[in-house]
Amino acid sequence: PGVGAPTRHKVVISRNLGPDVMPLLTQRSDLEIVLWPENRVCDRKWLLENIAGATGVLVMLSEKIDAEFLDAAGPNIRVVSTMSVGYEHADLKELAKRGVRFGYTPDVLTDAVADLSWPNFTWSPFSFCGPQLSATSTHPSRTAGFIGFGRIAQATLARLVPFGFTHCLYTGNPSIAPDPAFDAEIAAKYNVREVRRVSLDELARESDVVFVLAPGGPSTYHIVDEKFLKGMKRTGVLVNTSRGTLVDSDALTKALREGWLWGAGLDVVEGEPNVTADHPLVKEPRCIVLPHIGSATTETRIGMATLAVNNLLGGVLGQTMPAELDI
Numbered sequence: 001p002g003v004g005a006p007t008r009h010k011v012v013i014s015r016n017l018g019p020d021v022m023p024l025l026t027q028r029s030d031l032e033i034v035l036w037p038e039n040r041v042c043d044r045k046w047l048l049e050n051i052a053g054a055t056g057v058l059v060m061l062s063e064k065i066d067a068e069f070l071d072a073a074g075p076n077i078r079v080v081s082t083m084s085v086g087y088e089h090a091d092l093k094e095l096a097k098r099g100v101r102f103g104y105t106p107d108v109l110t111d112a113v114a115d116l117s118w119p120n121f122t123w124s125p126f127s128f129c130g131p132q133l134s135a136t137s138t139h140p141s142r143t144a145g146f147i148g149f150g151r152i153a154q155a156t157l158a159r160l161v162p163f164g165f166t167h168c169l170y171t172g173n174p175s176i177a178p179d180p181a182f183d184a185e186i187a188a189k190y191n192v193r194e195v196r197r198v199s200l201d202e203l204a205r206e207s208d209v210v211f212v213l214a215p216g217g218p219s220t221y222h223i224v225d226e227k228f229l230k231g232m233k234r235t236g237v238l239v240n241t242s243r244g245t246l247v248d249s250d251a252l253t254k255a256l257r258e259g260w261l262w263g264a265g266l267d268v269v270e271g272e273p274n275v276t277a278d279h280p281l282v283k284e285p286r287c288i289v290l291p292h293i294g295s296a297t298t299e300t301r302i303g304m305a306t307l308a309v310n311n312l313l314g315g316v317l318g319q320t321m322p323a324e325l326d327i
């Protein structure tokens with residue numbers, strides 16, 4: 001800029017955020033906006049070339065944020081804002097080491113993902129016939145098991161109770177002691193008979209439906225493996241609406257073929273988006289696979305995009321970010 005010209009911050013956006021949200025950026029005179037021009041996952045080479053000199057970058061969960069990315073951005077970079085609640089695609093240590101702030105989009109998608117997470121069975125004489133959700137005389141209780149018990153898991157529990165679920169089990173970080181007061185509070189809040197933190201083995205054994213709702217990353221990689229699946233009830237159902245990497249796809253395929261559990265509903269599969277019609281889980285009749293659409297309501301996506309933009313702006317301007325991850 002010439003003498004006295006206002007500073008314009010370069011910001012790079014890896015996907016068009018649509019007519020409701022893009023104006024929050026394009027109408028500002030203090031930003032130089034560089035936008036990936038195509039309606040497909042942003043090309044890595046394009047991204048690395050274009051982020052040089054950027055103060056902020058707004059990305060999707062398809063973009064890997066690592067040392068290479070930060071090197072390519074250079075010393076001006078102040079903030080990376082992801083339009084996702086999950087952040088296993090970002091190397092948080094690398095961001096922290098360089099003092100780069102990181103924004104994400106919690107809360108705004110909790111309801112949409114929970115709406116999708118509760119199992120969806122249809123009735124028909126024996127084909128597409130699944131275990132009943134409400135308690136019966138032969139099964140006087142129904143247990144939901146959660147791998148990960150955060151916002152989305154609790155919102156899913158709230159949706160399950162009117163369908164007849166009576167018990168809730170969940171797994172937690174083993175380095176944090178169980179908290180009976182928390183369990184009692186959740187039981188009262190959602191009107192279930194029992195809420196209890198248990199081991200993975202007990203969760204597999206006791207749950208009628210297991211919901212995988214924990215973050216991705218190395219600590220949860222293949223947490224649902226052959227041992228876990230073998231331990232489930234034969235009438236059990238596995239629902240994964242978090243990240244594909246938590247479930248070993250080969251083990252699940254084998255488990256479904258051999259009837260170790262009743263069925264599975266997956267919104268995420270490891271290896272996505274390269275999951276095609278000939279994938280064994282897509283072909284498996286006991287498995288319903290969706291293309292990672294848990295948060296796909298218009299309102300939620302606009303909420304996520306708006307939050308990602310506000311995080312970006314907060315970081316670029318050195319102000320408060322509405323959802324900054326503590327790294």
Ligand code: DGY
Nearest residue numbers: 061083084085086295
């Ligand atoms: C997220 O935000 O992490 C979801 O998986 C996609 O909306």
